[in-house]
Amino acid sequence: MVSGKDTLAFNTEPFIKIRKDLHQIPELGFQEVKTQRYLLNYIEELPNKDWLEWKTWRTGILVRLGGSSPTRTIGYRTDIDGLPIEEETALPFISEHPGMMHACGHDLHMSIALGVLTYFSGHQPKDNLLFVFQPAEEGPGGAKPMLESEEFKSWKPDRMVALHIAPELPVGTVGTKTGFLFANTSELFIDLKGKGGHAAYPHQANDMVIAASYLVTQLQTIVSRNVSPLDSAVVTIGKIAGGTKQNIIAENARIEGTIRTLTIDSMHLVKERIEGMVKGIESSFDCELSIDYGANYCQVFNSEAETSAFIDFVKELDYVKFFESEKAMTGEDFGYFLEEIPGFMFWLGVGSEHGLHSSKLNPNEDAIDCAIRLLIDYVKGA
Known part of the structure; x- marks a missing residue:
């Protein structure tokens, strides 16, 4: 067992x-101005700048540490944006942004x-390290454009690692698995435009509240009647x-939801069915x-060799407990x-009574x- 005494x-x-x-300054995707400034203020005060350098990309930051005898670059990514949720924790350091x-x-x-x-x-590490402070994970998506940026390409690592907190797991627990970990995802926004009118004269209007209601009901049949029972998908409005x-009879309506699938083919299938139902409503x-x-967002698919080596490493530690994760949507x-x-x-246990995206997460x-x-x-040890 490894004690981590060092x-x-x-x-x-x-x-x-x-x-x-x-926690007090959460900001939405690509609006993380205060957050970026806070991080930069800290980074600028770090010692040993002879092997440390950084650059910004939009509201994100890339920090590179040169290794003493590098053979590769290990990348570590952290997301930096918040969510449009009114906090209800009553913590003394509650969000200052309504x-x-x-x-x-x-x-x-x-x-x-x-x-x-x-x-x-x-x-100073043996290998080069790249710390990626990525904006807009919650939307509209910062990873792909950051990955494609010249700033990232010039420091592109040979390995990428990231963690995500897991409220349902106790502190001291680490979980992951090889292969498929998280689903393919897509947001879904549907706008309906009809003809408004007086409530007393429905025959002279096209009611979009009714049309939206029909459409939502139909969308719930996609998974149960179009996706294979041996596959898995979610369509949530x-x-x-x-x-x-x-x-007043509604002239406009809007439906907002999300799609989650295990495979890219299923994502295409779900979208085809949505588009067919939309034409029918029209x-x-x-x-x-x-x-x-x-x-x-594409699926999170953990590399076999790197993940297996990490799992073996965690199992040798005496201050954490390994948990075999399952696929998640x-x-x-x-x-x-x-x-x-x-x-x-990998998942990091944080033992919170309330889950992710909850206004009471603690x-x-x-x-x-x-x-x-x-x-x-x-x-x-990597």
């Missing part, structure tokens, strides 16, 4: 305060990344909006519909990095120390 002397307490600071919250743990993700970066800024007043209700698929744009670069994502901050030690030991 990292015990490294003080991780400051990164709990950093987490609290970042209607926005770090409800997916990206504040912890950043704090952990800064902890690992700080350690290696004072202890999370929001419907339409009309202006109780006695004909039935004499109206116009438009579809926007918004952000599309969660979406993560880290999958775009893994399409081009071998690597993996992760146990002890997980920060656990993750920093784990990643330092992993990089040193």
